[in-house]
Amino acid sequence: MDGDLLLPALEQLGVTGIPTGWGAELGPPEFDGAVIRTASDYIDDPAGFRAWCVRTASRMPLANPADIVTWNSDKRYLRDLEGAGVATVPTLWVEPGESLGAVPWGRFVVKPAVSAGARSSASYSGSPLTRAREHVAAITAPGGVAMVQPHLPAIDLEGEVGVYVIGGEVSHAIRKAGVLRPGAPPTSDLSLGHRQRVVPDLVGEEHARFARAVLDRVPGGADRLLYARVDVARGERGELLLLELECIEPRLFLEHAPARAGAVAAAFAGWLARAAGGVGHNGCR
């Protein structure tokens, strides 16, 4: 896991990282700053998580900033990025009170706007749309927003590429295999995501440029982000499309890029020194 490499690398820079669950009341003098790490269970209580971020940020520096976490916790942020000129996966949005009408794609995916680990996500082919409509209704009935997208064949053929940008630098990349099989029902947990095959990838110039362009369009600008992962898939014409921007809790997969641990730790330590005024030596995740 990330901590196995990250915590010793931080220690070498004089920063003690203390893994802590979110929800705890954290602040000085024990902690000088907090870096959110693996917190995907926030999707069970997004409002509680957002409130905790705001509370924590009122006591000490938090990365990423609480308003970015709030914005990024609901995939409707993709609409903002698309409006700002980012090429995103085409999406029909179904809000609470609406139902799924016609779908313009033969194979398509239904997933919730608040999700992680491919939870409550499934792929469908053609009509009848009965099961897809039931799936959409299961997302919207309790107040959620459903997303309907073409099932991108490239995701099954070559996977999606996750490009990590840390401390303003493109750091490393991973490639994740597709997980949605037509006919498989949506899962109620994060097991699909946990079983997803992940391999290291080289960061090509095309992907690096795309990732930087996405981050430039984040509210307030890329400089506000300590870390982010930009998930990119190819569309039908081979063009790069944004599938997801993860500014909350991207697992870093440093085990696939161990040589990057020192640079990532240096970015974290540099952020802490700047944000906490140069006196801090404790962090948490």
Ligand SMILES: Nc1ncnc2c1ncn2[C@@H]1O[C@H](COP(=O)(O)OP(=O)(O)O)[C@@H](O)[C@H]1O
């Ligand atoms: N439009 C799509 N076409 C094909 N596969 C998809 C599509 N959208 C999502 N998937 C698959 O489902 C997984 C989870 O979807 P994603 O949008 O990344 O949400 P999250 O990771 O937040 O659950 C992806 O990693 C991918 O394997």
Ligand SMILES: [Mg+2]
């Ligand atoms: Mg994803």
